[in-house]
Amino acid sequence: MFELTDRVALVTGAGQSVGAGIATVLARAGAKVIVNDLHEERAQKVAAEITGEGLSAVASVFDVTDMDSVVGAIRAAEAELGGAVDILVNNAGIAQGNWSGPFRDLEPEQWRLPIDLNIYGSLNTTKAVIDGMCERGWGRVIQISSGSARTGQNIGVSMYATGKSGIEGFMRHLAAEVGQFGVTANILALGHQENLAEFMPPERIQQLLRTIPIGRLGDPFEVGAACAYLASYEAAGLTGQTVDFNGGSQTR
Template structure:
């Protein structure tokens, strides 16, 4: 069950935290994994960890907001791993300038960062791999999102929340366009993770019903399921992985 042998996965933002957990979990189930990160050293480290554990991986550092770089990288993945990308996990979502501040205090020059990496980053990556998936008659698109997409907050994350809301809508529509071709598109919305920082983190963590933050080891298996053959009848959905902090 959940055997991903013969499939090639591209995981963006996979050089650390949840992205690294996703890459490791997919590789453990047999997928060949292209490990992306904006920082080459991080991508190389995770790729080497996977190969040292007996998996198949390669580092593909690029900026998801650069369409030409995305297309070049996916072409290199197909050439080196011998198969087109048929599992895409768009996890990259935190720009250098997160844009965290009350909206009234944000200079307009800071508005674009979260939108570029989350929404246009997803569009760039999907554009680069969708034709191969649809021609091949099989594919899995998994978008990593956040509860901030659907729950308001006074923590100065309006830009991030807006970007995640936008990409959730994008994935919802893709699911309908791609379904006839055997390609599913789903969103995994994460709650507060162990890499979160800030004075309020412990306060929020105490309010999570399971009484702990999420970890990369929580996220990886959930993505494995969404990427699997067994999840072929699940598409257009948003799954909340949040320790019960928001129920639906």
Template sequence: MSTNNTHLRMFDLNDRVALVTGAGQGMGLGVVRALAGQGARVAVNDLYAERAEHAVAKLVAEGFDVMAVPGDITRSEIREEIVFKVRQRYGDIDILVNNAGVPPGMPESLRHFSELEDKDFEIQLDLNLRAVLGLTRLVVRGMGERGFGRIVIISSESWRVGLSFGLTNYAAAKSASLGFMRHLAHEVGRKGITANAVSLGTMNNFGYDEQAKSTAVGRAGTPEDVGALVTYLASSEAAWMTGQVLPLNGGAITA
């Protein structure tokens, strides 16, 4: 038996191009670092240019091949510009990670359903549904032509479990994107494209320490936790995983 391990490296993303939205900090930045660590060339989107550029400068110093593509992805012309810039530098996008999902002012702006106005729903739908639909539409046809594509949506366990502190509009938009993902998976599965979602529990970015203690592992989730799962979903090894919502919640919900 050969002892040559050259071809045994799993989750190898060399020659893959990824776009991660909302990735200037937190969970998105963890996803970028994980994908780039496996060899992908990664475009870092963030609403705030300085945040995207700071993240990219740090990652480049660490030896990763990344670029900044800041901009408001709720605007169709900005989405088109972002995809154009990525293609211009890296080529066609193989991996789309729809991570952006928290509008400016959240969670401080959370209010109960009876207090919400139409604009509060539009803000969430623009970011958590329409931006996902728009970016996916820009890249999915090319993925099918090349026979490989990975669409990943970063969602929240708020779609699964009702809570009382004002997440109705957020959870509704997240739930809608999951319905889209499941149907997309069936439409594109025979073209080498998968579509999945990662449903996050309590993470370490909003300081919910007491809530995090209720998890089976006794801590909140980290950017590294998210990056590891997304890297698997982005890989060739995940070719038979599609149309799924994968809970990443530290065992807080086990059903």
């Protein structure tokens, strides 16, 4: 089950953490994976680790917010793998730069970074592959989101949450538009992940753990397994949905 042999998958922001886990699991399920990242060394490292297992992957370095770069890089990677993108996982979501903090402390120029990445980044990659999916009569679009999109939190991520809320709305409309062509679009809303240790002090993480019923942070390979299901033939009847993958945390 959940076999993706010969399918071509693009995972954005796949050079580390959750994205790397998703790319690896999809490759292990048989997909040929395009490992995207903004940083070449990260993309190359993950692609090399995948090919080191005897699986298929290529690194593709581009900024998802730059439409021309998106289209050019995707077409080049498709040519290298000998097939068009069947599975798109929009994972890139953490903007570089100063964008976090209470809204009252942010200047207008700080609003755009996470909103552009989470909305326009996903719009660009989706636009680049959706026509081909519809023409071939099969495709999967998976949007990685966050419980922050629907739950107010006093942790300084209002602009990130704004971007995630917007792209969740788009995905529901996309699902309604393309379902007739055999293409599904779903949202995987994650809870706190292992990479949180890069952004928060240990004492704050311990406080958060007490709010998570399973008592731990999320694992990238578990997220990858969820994506493998959403990308599978078996998930053809699931579209336009937001799946909360958060260890049991309350999202509403």
